[in-house]
Amino acid sequence: MTDPIRARALGALPHGFFGRRGGVSTGAYASLNVGIGSDDDPQAVAQNRLIATRAVRPGAALVTPYQVHSADAVTILVPPADGHRPQGDALVTDRSGLALGILTADCAPVLLADAQAGVVAAAHAGWKGAIGGITDTTILAMEAIGADRGRIVAAIGPCIARASYEVDAAFLRRFAADDPENERFFADGRRADHYQFDLEAYVAHRLAGAGVGRIEALGIDTYADADGFFSYRRATHHGEGDNGRQIAIIAVE
Template sequence: MTIDVIRAKSLGEVRHGFLGRRGGVSTGAYASLNVGIGSDDDPGAIVENRRLASEAVLPGGTLVGLYQIHSADVVTVIAPFDDSLRPRGDALVTNRPGVALGILTADCAPVLFADAEAGVVAAAHAGWKGALGGVTDATILAMEAIGARRDRIVAAVGPCIARASYEVDDAFIRRFCESDPENERFFADGRADHYQFDLEAYVVSRLAVAGIGRIEALGLDTYADRERFFSYRRATHRDEPSYGRQISIIGL
């Protein structure tokens, strides 16, 4: 099966891809391109899937990733490092050719950034905690620190859980509205005392407020498309024992 590489028009010729679950070697609940090191999948299959994913986006490059913690912490990569040495954080930035920055998701929003003129790229993992905490803002600042210009940065938001699939409770919406009352616009009414949260729109708004002039949202729902994407929430609702992770990659 061919690896499903989804590309954003806005990122142009920059090597990148939002990958789905197709085209790997894992089986069962993890079929088939599970790249989640923390999952209970066969370790050998995970290693091979990560190799296949990296080659599909940046042939000959070296894939680097993080121990993701739903934070706003950013790691600037000056040289490749082994998966066993993954630092904690939720965004990666580099200006070094041959380094493939990889972010794992299974409903959270992957965000890929590029200032092609400066030769600076980044990848961020924006779950609700990280998005609210400012992971995209921190990523932009880290890009600027190594030569990017904010008015040239392009950002693309990849497959994530959509509003129709993302039910939250009253405590959740209060957290966002206490941060900024205008955040109420990202919630729609659901069943009694529940709401539907638009994570993708919230991330896009944060990018726009930060001064990113070109933002592309792919509008792909990880929860709704079982054949194409892994989803933590879908697996939970179906009482499945575990779930895989997909990867989004960008590099020079």
């Protein structure tokens, strides 16, 4: 089992960002694919999810949402019945015995915690959720159960980097219309009327703007490391079809 990537900002809190190594899946899904919606063997996916959970918080009940690229954060107080996945793109809890997980394959996984209040959260920040305010709603949900945004620390895990994330002019205009200063997250692309978008920096900016006390960006490019991470964009560019997902997990200490 490959140890998960941990963030200094989260200290001793049970957490980890996983890549694609250390699981039991084979072929295109090798090896730690946790994507329930993939065409992988469901038993292998279930075992991979168990492997990842045990590496972070042995014995905890893993909860992951049905992700829809929204700005919806869901507070979890008890494990959902019958494996139900609440719809949304962030989970928040203050209960021990629960492990919150977010699945990604280029989008930014964000783990947040107010250790003093015993409140943790996991958020899925693709570009739609990021501009829609998923980190803002996550922080509000954390505050609703006792967190203080000034004490919250956040870590942004492996995601597609600016060098790998080419977008068109319409994409840039969408962000500029939301805030003209967002143009600083775009660099000139390799083709005319195309740009390189820095998702990680934009998510960090949103967190800082919300008043998060400490933010750590791991700076790991999922697209560029085919051996280490699943990447939806890389699989699409290479015509590989269905693609696996990696997971980020956090739990209350």
